[in-house]
Amino acid sequence: MLSREEDGMKKYLNKKILCLAGAVLLLSASGAAGRAMAYFTTYVTASGGASVSLGFTHTVPQEEIVDWTKRIVVENQGDYDCFVRLKVFAGQKYQEGLDISGQGWTKGEGDYYYYKDVVPAGSSVSEQLLVKIDHMESTEDFNVIVVQECTPVLYDENGSPYMDWNVILDSVQDSYH
Amino acid sequence: MKKIRALLRKPVFLLAVSAVLLAASTLGSAQAALTYYSENYSAQMSVSSIGVTLVENGEKVSWRDYEHQGGQWSENSGKLLQHLSGRDGKETVVPGKKYQEKLTVQNSGDIDAYVRVILYRDWQNPQGVRDTALSPGLIDLGLSKGNGWIVDEKASTVERTVLYYQNVLPAGEESPSLCDTLKIHSDIAKKAAETVVEDENGYRTITTRYVYDGYRFQLTAEVDAVQTHNAREAIKSAWGVDVDVAADDTLRLQ
Numbered sequence: 001m002l003s004r005e006e007d008g009m010k011k012y013l014n015k016k017i018l019c020l021a022g023a024v025l026l027l028s029a030s031g032a033a034g035r036a037m038a039y040f041t042t043y044v045t046a047s048g049g050a051s052v053s054l055g056f057t058h059t060v061p062q063e064e065i066v067d068w069t070k071r072i073v074v075e076n077q078g079d080y081d082c083f084v085r086l087k088v089f090a091g092q093k094y095q096e097g098l099d100i101s102g103q104g105w106t107k108g109e110g111d112y113y114y115y116k117d118v119v120p121a122g123s124s125v126s127e128q129l130l131v132k133i134d135h136m137e138s139t140e141d142f143n144v145i146v147v148q149e150c151t152p153v154l155y156d157e158n159g160s161p162y163m164d165w166n167v168i169l170d171s172v173q174d175s176y177h
Numbered sequence: 178m179k180k181i182r183a184l185l186r187k188p189v190f191l192l193a194v195s196a197v198l199l200a201a202s203t204l205g206s207a208q209a210a211l212t213y214y215s216e217n218y219s220a221q222m223s224v225s226s227i228g229v230t231l232v233e234n235g236e237k238v239s240w241r242d243y244e245h246q247g248g249q250w251s252e253n254s255g256k257l258l259q260h261l262s263g264r265d266g267k268e269t270v271v272p273g274k275k276y277q278e279k280l281t282v283q284n285s286g287d288i289d290a291y292v293r294v295i296l297y298r299d300w301q302n303p304q305g306v307r308d309t310a311l312s313p314g315l316i317d318l319g320l321s322k323g324n325g326w327i328v329d330e331k332a333s334t335v336e337r338t339v340l341y342y343q344n345v346l347p348a349g350e351e352s353p354s355l356c357d358t359l360k361i362h363s364d365i366a367k368k369a370a371e372t373v374v375e376d377e378n379g380y381r382t383i384t385t386r387y388v389y390d391g392y393r394f395q396l397t398a399e400v401d402a403v404q405t406h407n408a409r410e411a412i413k414s415a416w417g418v419d420v421d422v423a424a425d426d427t428l429r430l431q
Contacts, residue, residue, distance in 0.1 A: 039411040040227040040288060040404035042250075046239040047397035048257030049301070052361055053269040054387035080271075154363055155273035 057082050059150040070131040074148055075124040082150040083163040084119055085112040088131050089145040097134030103127045118153050118161055228286030229402040233257055234279050242285045257396055272366050278359035282400055283351040290402040292346050294355055296338045303391035315365050316394050319358035326355045329430055343427045345405050365389050
């Protein structure tokens with residue numbers, strides 16, 4: 001027969017051993033879990049960006065008049081490559097007297113004269129557009145107006161350049177009086 | 178039966194069982210360690226270390242490799258799209274034009290690995306503020322097809338593309354390119370505003386201003402690598418995705 005004190009001591013010891021056993025089990029279980037989670041992994045990142053170049057380009061017609069003939073070149077003073085086209089207006093009386101020609105220039109849609117090549121930023125078209133004017137012995141003042149426009153170079157699916165004249169960057173009117 | 182129950186009630190018995198379990202567990206580890214060292218004794222220098230490198234147009238951009246000597250990571254985080262720098266040093270692109278953007282992944286570790294790449298695209302206005310009104314879909318990456326890279330359509334959005342390399346990427350090897358070109362879609366140039374200025378002589382200058390001029394796009398690539406051993410569990414644990422690993426070790430997304 002155990003005394004009350006001895007009985008209490010035994011219960012205390014049992015609890016202590018029970019706690020110890022639990023701790024040991026937990027320790028062994030957590031060790032196994034740790035091994036299961038250990039995978040070799042790594043990662044790396046990189047980033048970068050760029051601005052979209054949609055800014056203005058500015059083209060200026062340079063004209064020289066010699067013997068009733070306008071010699072026109074267009075200079076791209078902007079920062080972006082472009083295509084250019086020119087259109088020449090005169091009063092109805094003089095319209096038929098205009099003789100327009102130039103290598104590299106082709107009359108096209110809207111009676112504009114289109115230059116065949118891309119005009120790089122900072123350079124001019126290589127060939128002049130010649131506008132010969134027949135004044136028809138007129139003593140009246142009259143205007144011959146040149147409109148020049150440019151459009152940015154666009155690129156198709158294959159990366160080839162093309163022009164879209166629905167997108168006009170710059171339009172300048174100039175006249176000869 | 179009563180005897181067993183009585184035994185189970187005795188804490189000393191439980192302690193003894195625990196001690197045996199712990200001892201067995203330790204013994205297991207010791208055995209595993211012994212086996213490991215025994216098998217690799219002749220190749221002690223070839224210890225397992227994982228590493229991955231992002232390569233852009235043949236140039237190493239970023240890497241993170243584990244180095245056993247010193248137990249440290251050798252890492253570098255570089256910048257993408259530096260090759261787009263213009264004459265003035267600014268990176269600019271022309272809409273519609275295709276630029277080379279060949280991205281590959283190199284296994285720069287000592288163990289084979291499975292790899293995946295997550296590409297993020299977004300826009301910032303000229304003030305540097307993120308603009309969600311402009312579609313990231315206009316940033317067109319020419320993703321490769323049929324060379325082992327597959328797009329996880331479920332995890333991808335218009336801003337994010339998740340690609341998995343189906344094959345094991347052997348140590349030291351470089352994957353095929355996951356994309357080859359970069360192009361900003363020409364549609365970005367379709368939104369324009371027109372202004373007309375008339376000078377004192379009555380001549381008019383009509384100027385078109387692009388609404389998205391000066392906008393900046395950002396491309397971010399994140400490369401993840403994981404061991405091939407216990408691949409299914411490792412990928413689930415590391416990337417949180419369920420995959421099947423075929424007999425030829427190729428990955429299949431579930």
